[in-house]
């Protein structure tokens with residue numbers, strides 16, 4: 288036992304150093320996830336998340352959960368199998384929402400002057416908490432994927448409804464009916480986003496009539512289950528320590 | 537220890553940089569000055585904007601102005617661009633400096649995408665309400681699916697006042713008066729803050745205890761099961777149940793508060809009504825056309841036949857929003873943007889009135905710096921080196937006829 292083998296001299300010091308590491312790792316994880324998840328979500332969910340007039344009952348409900356369960360699944364894999372920490376999904380969503388709010392407030396509003404009530408992000412928190420708790424209670428990837436993935440899809444629309452409902456109030460404008468969200472899209476000119484790019488209320492679920500949102504949510508939940516499995520394995524693989532030399536890492 | 541600490545610090549810094557890039561990099565397109573970089577053939581052979589009018593040069597916050605005029609959908613639409621079967625009448629401004637209070641093709645409000653026919657001419661009007669002070673270049677614009685934005689001429693408009701005064705009042709079908717500018721904003725902030733706080737509470741619950749190294753040691757030494765206590769599970773169940781109760785409860789209360797909601801409105805609008813342009817009695821044949829690179833001028837040899845009953849003169853050649861006028865015949869009184877107007881840019885070897893029944897072959901030159909400034913000369917480097925434009929003829933009573941020309945263009949470098 289020599290000084291070169293241990294960097295600390297006492298238990299108290301070890302605890303303090305360990306705690307310092309906690310905060311550093313947490314901060315690093317948070318910011319790295321923020322960057323990666325944010326870019327991923329912008330590229331895949333993009334306009335559906337940016338604009339209120341894209342937040343429809345079919346495609347937004349379907350697409351947003353499917354593309355957003357990715358990082359939570361991967362980070363859960365890492366934090367659970369290495370540290371038994373059931374906070375992976377929540378950390379991801381906290382990081383993503385922080386990044387999104389910075390972007391929407393600083394860029395969309397602060398730089399380009401789109402009103403915040405037009406370009407606010409979607410709420411993913413209810414699904415994240417439930418996903419983490421299911422992992423903690425069951426301790427099983429399969430259970431989390433199936434039950435948690437489904438819950439992730441199902442909780443998305445109701446979790447966002449209190450936020451978007453006021454914008455779905457109808458209004459008559461120059462002889463046509465709009466929702467207020469549609470009118471936002473029409474009023475607040477987006478030169479680079481012509482109306483035909485908007486993918487809303489399209490799809491093959493017409494026969495379900497009014498109840499299209501629950502059907503979309505179920506479909507989204509099913510696909511989320513599959514994506515969860517896939518990204519859970521990405522997380523495990525990414526989390527391997529094969530590339531680091533040394534024992535007992 | 538020091539080395540590891542440095543490494544972690546370095547890594548944190550890298551992560552922070554990634555974050556900043558990700559968070560700050562993306563801004564929705566605000567610029568509307570793509571007009572010069574758009575391929576010349578796109579501007580010459582797709583949409584021809586004419587008879588344009590910007591109702592004001594200066595407008596105060598909350599006041600409105602209109603941009604109106606006509607556009608002709610060119611029959612010789614290039615094959616490389618999708619036809620305007622799905623198109624959207626947009627407006628080229630740097631972000632929402634105005635709100636688009638209304639837009640019409642013919643008499644039809646066009647908040648959504650429309651289907652247009654090749655060879656037809658449509659009237660349009662865009663009503664803008666000033667929102668943000670500044671000097672803005674306001675372009676006409678039509679987006680075509682599969683073709684991209686087709687930008688028309690732009691004119692500088694000054695908005696005066698302060699953005700804080702801007703209001704966007706509306707009365708909903710449920711009878712409420714709202715200001716769309718900040719409507720429901722508190723509600724959005726409230727729910728996002730509440731859910732963020734709940735998520736943060738869950739994280740803090742776990743972050744309050746030693747997190748990574750001791751837990752990792754415990755997991756590696758087979759004591760993973762000791763890391764989640766019965767108490768933790770109870771708290772977890774409370775969080776999950778609380779989440780579901782809050783979701784269900786807030787959804788129910790929202791439905792009570794907003795009993796009337798409708799889905800987003802979408803779908804292509806068909807049946808845009810074109811205008812009947814006066815029948816043309818003038819027939820123009822392009823014998824040849826050359827672009828003289830050093831002289832920044834286009835020369836056309838035209839054989840013009842007048843089949844009407846009134847003598848006509850050529851007053852204007854317009855292509856890619858640049859208007860070349862023969863000052864003897866036509867003077868612009870619409871306040872067309874200077875940089876796109878060549879008031880004496882059109883000369884003809886013989887522009888005396890062409891009598892009914894007469895045919896004449898003339899050399900017509902359209903010259904102006906705009907060929908260079910607006911990069912129209914780049915046309916000669918296009919894969920299909922053709923030009924297209926509109927010729928306007930005027931009879932003695934001032935009646936106008938519009939004739940399309942579309943022909944190969946040969947560059948001349950000497």
Ligand SMILES: [Cu+2]
Nearest residue numbers: 568569673690
């Ligand atoms: Cu411009």
